[in-house]
Amino acid sequence: MNIIHSLAITSILTSTSALANINLTAKDGFTLKGQYFSAPSSSDSAVLMLHQCNYNQTMYKNIGKQLASNRIHALSIDFRGFGDSATTQYDVRTLSQLSTEQRRKAWQDMTAHWPSDVQIAYQFLKDKVGAQGKIGVIGASCGGSQAIELALNNQIAAIGFFSSAQNDKNIEKYTNSLSGKPTLIIAAEEDGRTYTSAQALFIEAKHSNSKFLAYKGKDHGYPLLDKDSNLTPAIVTWFSHQIN
Structure with missing residues (x-):
């Protein structure tokens, strides 16, 4: 799939790695904001988060x-x-001011663009790593569904689900088309559907490098990164082993 996109680097911070705030132009002209953490130009691996x-x-x-x-x-x-x-x-913060029906429609109108928006982000990384490069994706909570859609339509080398509840339809998509890919699954035991669907995904995972990190409690997504200082390096190490 060839998608035309544009990029504007708005700022760069120099540290161990370069961090740039970037603008990506979606196919309808909408400006998506992102943060790009640059590796050496010779690197042929990337992760979309x-x-x-x-x-x-x-x-x-x-x-x-x-x-x-x-x-x-x-x-x-x-x-x-x-x-x-x-x-x-498009502003999720204003949805609460709408009636139930208006809120539902506004959410649907907004999220309908997400798969093509995510595709633009994927293409940005694909341009960095080249045709033979490897790209992984991790989706937290609602981001997990977008990770599935991206992986169904592109060459994704590894996929991560971070506190990401999936409905039966998405579990079926994963089982039929994605379960052979290395998969990292993270969930807390008291996080309801998030944990039970994580179990279902891991049961279907076929790759020997697939991994399930289970936590006590009900923390959902990013609070787990604060709760466990080892989680960030664990995520990084796992992706490094799959795509480097």
Whole structure:
């Protein structure tokens, strides 16, 4: 699939790895905001990081830095309507002011763009790693569904589900088409459907490098990164082994 996109680098911070705030132009002209953690130009591996729907791209800042330090390009984006990708037209913060029916329609209108928006982000990384490069994706909570759709339509080398509840339809998609890929699954035992669907995904996972990290309690997504200082390096190490 050939998708035309544009990129504007708005700022660069120099540390162990370079962090750039970037603009990606979606196919309808909408501007998506992201953070790109650059690896050496010779690197042919990358990870796309998709946030959960009660947070934004910044949840992956430390993971992105460590991936880049391990010679892996990393990109996190704000979904349309979230974080720095919110506009007067698309803004999740204003949905509560609408009636139930208006809220449902506004959510559907906004999220309908997400698969093509995520495709733009994937193409950005594909341009970095080249045709033979390897790209992994991790999706937290609602980002997991977008990770599945991306992996169904592109060459994804490894996939991660971070506190990401999946419905039966998505579990079936994973089972039929994605279960042979290395899969990292993270969930807390008291996190309801998130944990039971994580178990279902892991049962179907066929690759020997697939891994399930289970936590006590009910923390959902990014709070687990604060709770366990070993989780960030564990995620980075796992992806490094799959795509480096």
